[in-house]
Amino acid sequence: MPTGPDERFAAARALMVMIDEMIEGAILVDREARIVWSNDKHVWFDSRLMASLGLRSVADMVGQPVERVIPHSRMREVVDSGRSLPLDIMRYGEHTLLVSRLPLRDERGEVIGALAFALKNSLTYLRPIADRFNKLQSRLARVEQELAASRASKHTVESLIGFSPPMLEVKRLVRRAGQIGSTVLLLGETGTGKELVAHAIHAASDRVDRPFVGVNVAAIPENLLEAEFFGVAPGAYTGAGRQPRPGKFELADGGTLFLDEIGDMPLPLQAKLLRALQEREVEPLGSNRVVRVDVRIIAATSRALPEMVRAGAFRPDLYYRLNVFPIQLPALRDRKEDLEILASLFSERTAVSLDQPMRDLTPPALDRLRGYDWPGNVRELANILEQLYVRTEGDRITAEDLAGILPGAAAPGTVPLGTVPLGAVPLGTVPLGGGPPPSAPPDRKRPLAEAVDELERSLILAALDEARGNKLEAARSLGLSRTNLYAKLRKHGLMPDAEG
Numbered sequence: 001m002p003t004g005p006d007e008r009f010a011a012a013r014a015l016m017v018m019i020d021e022m023i024e025g026a027i028l029v030d031r032e033a034r035i036v037w038s039n040d041k042h043v044w045f046d047s048r049l050m051a052s053l054g055l056r057s058v059a060d061m062v063g064q065p066v067e068r069v070i071p072h073s074r075m076r077e078v079v080d081s082g083r084s085l086p087l088d089i090m091r092y093g094e095h096t097l098l099v100s101r102l103p104l105r106d107e108r109g110e111v112i113g114a115l116a117f118a119l120k121n122s123l124t125y126l127r128p129i130a131d132r133f134n135k136l137q138s139r140l141a142r143v144e145q146e147l148a149a150s151r152a153s154k155h156t157v158e159s160l161i162g163f164s165p166p167m168l169e170v171k172r173l174v175r176r177a178g179q180i181g182s183t184v185l186l187l188g189e190t191g192t193g194k195e196l197v198a199h200a201i202h203a204a205s206d207r208v209d210r211p212f213v214g215v216n217v218a219a220i221p222e223n224l225l226e227a228e229f230f231g232v233a234p235g236a237y238t239g240a241g242r243q244p245r246p247g248k249f250e251l252a253d254g255g256t257l258f259l260d261e262i263g264d265m266p267l268p269l270q271a272k273l274l275r276a277l278q279e280r281e282v283e284p285l286g287s288n289r290v291v292r293v294d295v296r297i298i299a300a301t302s303r304a305l306p307e308m309v310r311a312g313a314f315r316p317d318l319y320y321r322l323n324v325f326p327i328q329l330p331a332l333r334d335r336k337e338d339l340e341i342l343a344s345l346f347s348e349r350t351a352v353s354l355d356q357p358m359r360d361l362t363p364p365a366l367d368r369l370r371g372y373d374w375p376g377n378v379r380e381l382a383n384i385l386e387q388l389y390v391r392t393e394g395d396r397i398t399a400e401d402l403a404g405i406l407p408g409a410a411a412p413g414t415v416p417l418g419t420v421p422l423g424a425v426p427l428g429t430v431p432l433g434g435g436p437p438p439s440a441p442p443d444r445k446r447p448l449a450e451a452v453d454e455l456e457r458s459l460i461l462a463a464l465d466e467a468r469g470n471k472l473e474a475a476r477s478l479g480l481s482r483t484n485l486y487a488k489l490r491k492h493g494l495m496p497d498a499e500g
Helices: 006-016 047-053 075-081 123-149 163-181 194-203 222-230 267-279 305-310 316-322 336-353 361-372 378-389 448-466 471-478 482-491 493-500
Strands: 023-030 035-038 085-092 095-105 111-118 183-185 212-216 256-260 296-301 325-328
Touching: 006 023, 006 194, 023 047, 023 075, 023 095, 075 095, 075 111, 123 212, 183 194, 194 212, 194 256, 194 296, 212 336, 222 267, 267 316, 305 316, 336 361, 336 378, 448 471, 471 482
Parallel strands: 183 296, 183 325, 212 256, 256 296
Antiparallel strands: 023 035, 023 111, 085 095, 095 111
C-alpha cells in the first residue's frame, strides 16, 4: 500500500482535525498496521526514540510499522480483531495518556485500518472519576472484609476450656473431625457449647478460609425455614424482593453449614434437607433453577434423635445421613474438675465487659458451685457469674454472695425451703438453732429447684389439659411464648405426650 495519503482515510483525518482541541494526539494505521497519518502534535514524537530511528519529524513516521514508533502499541490487535479498545491508559516517553482505539471499515464492513487518539489533559479530567472509583473500591473491599469476618470461624480447639478426661476426649474428636470432611453430629444438653465446638471443627478443617454459616432451626418460624435454607427467587411470593435472596446453603458454599437444634426441624423440610445433602444441590423457593453447592454439614441437637426416629418424629434416613461422626458433649456436672477454671474465665470476661476489677472466688464459694447440679451447664455458669458481678459487691466472690443467686443456695445458717414440711414454719428459711422445730420429721428431703420443677410441670400439664392439647393456647394461658413452652416440655420429658 502506498505510504501517501489515501482517500479511504480522508473522513477519519477530517474528524480528527475537527476535534483537535479535545485531543492530545491522533494516529491512523492501515490494514498492515503501518502509520498512514498523524496530527502535527508531538505527543507521539519522542525525540530520543525518533533520533535512534533516524526520523526527523512527524511526517517521517508515515509508512513505519506502528510498533517501531510506538513500542507496545495495541493498534495491530485492533486491526486483526476488528474490536475497539475504547479506553486504555498507556505510557509513552514522559507522557501518561488515556487512549481510545477504533477499527476503520470500508463500505462493505471490511477492516481497512485503525484510528487512535489521546484525550487532552485526560488524567486531569479523569481524576475526580478515578477518586470516586477508588473510594467505591475501598468501601466494597471493607464491606467484603466485614462480611468475611462475620462468616469466619470465631473459635478454635484452644477455645475449648477444660482438662477433665471428658473434655480431653472432645478435643481429640474435634481435631479428628477437622481432618475429615464427613458430617458431624454434636449431641449434648443445652448450654454445653455445641456451637463453639462447631466453630472449632471448622477452624481445624481445610475449609477454614471459607464461610462458616450457622442457623438455629428452633429460632425460625416453620413457614420461613425453607426460604432460609434454600433461598428465594424474585417474586416467589407476595412481598418477595426483586432480587434473588440466597439461602444458607449458598452462603456457606465451599465452607461449613452449622444446623443447630436439628431435632426441631419439621418433617416436610427434613425430606428436602436430605435431598440437598445427597445431591449437593438446592432449588430456591419459586425457582426451577438448580444451584450446585459444596458444604460441610455440622448438626447439633439436645434431643434424643433415636427416640424421635422410633416415634416417627424424625426421618430415619436423615438421621443416618447426619450420624456419621457423632460427638457427645459432656454436661458440666460430669466434668466438675473444669468448674474452677471455667468460673475464673467467666469472672475475668465479665469484669472486662463491665469495666470492673476482676474478683476471685473464695474456696467456700467454689465448693458451693461444685455442689450444684448445673442443669443449664456452662451457659448457666456464665450467667451466674454475671449476676454475681451485677448484684453483689466486694473484692472477692464469697459463698454468701451466692445466696439468692445460685438456685438452692441459701445464706449460711439457714435451711432451704423444702427441708421441712410446708405449713410447719413460715414461708422462707428457718435459722439454725432458732424458730419452731418441725412437728414431725419430713417424709422426704429435696432441694428447692426440684420442688419448683414439680410445680412447673403440674402447671403445664393443667394448662395443656384446659387447652385440650392446643400448645399455642396453653402457652398464652401460662404467659409463655410457644418456643419457651416447647423448651419446658422437653425439659420435663413431656414432648412425646404433647405430640402424641
